[in-house]
Amino acid sequence: MIDWQSFTPVSAFTGGMIIGLATALLLLVAGRIAGISGIVGGLIELRKGDLAWRAAFVIGLLLAPWLWRWLGELPPVHVETSYAMLALAGLAVGVGTRYGSGCTSGHGVCGLSRLSPRSVVATISFMAMGMCVVYIIRHSLS
């Protein structure tokens, strides 16, 4: 059942379009894909001559909540996951996104935008798996 109380279609779609604009800017000026795991992964690889734009993008991303807080108040955040589980999840996301060459931004936004069959398969895979894990945690274990 759709939870109409929590559903925020206007801010979700507008926020999505702003993410799309950021993607367009990086693509049309720098010729790069705005995939966060790929950008950060490239920083970790320390590939020479390819670090500056990646660092600039990540710095921009990290400045976003500070700029937001300077103008107003950050929206509330709810995390009920334990630290141990967050660490496990982070490890899986780190290895998985690099092994699968992308995350929600690289495959989910950029890949689907350019109609890449690889990204369609990747997006279906991580969404289906995410839904399975949430189902197991919320509806079969408890």
Place this chain on the structure above:
Amino acid sequence: MLILIAALLSGLIFGLGLILSGMTDPAKVLAFLDVAGSWDPSLALVMLGAISIGFLAFRAAKQRGQTLLSAPLHLPVSHTIDRRLILGSLLFGAGWGLAGLCPGPSLVLAASGHSGAIIFMMAMLLGMIIFDRLEKYRQAVSKPNDRQQKNIGRE
């Protein structure tokens, strides 16, 4: 220099979009993944909004064949749907479903000082470093074999 400014602005705008869209709240992401519970479809609209702009941008970029600064585009070249793509994405999905965090929102949330997100981000970076080391090791090990196979092919 222009590229660096564009990258910085792109990251900043990307982060602001994530915050506005509500995707920096793991509870909202988990509510999207919880299709059997009280389902919040917001994440689907975030993707739709992003893709609607992204689709136009990629079409324009492909038509031009280069960037606005007349530099080459760096687009993925692989077209093969292989085990790496699927297994990697499944592993990512498992982590995403556990925490409700993916790389972009985790960086934004960690930068805002959220302790849980900082732990997630550190573990994620560790995972990426582990992958990088394994990948370099695998390439170092497999290279001599490739050479042998090529020699066999030549003979």
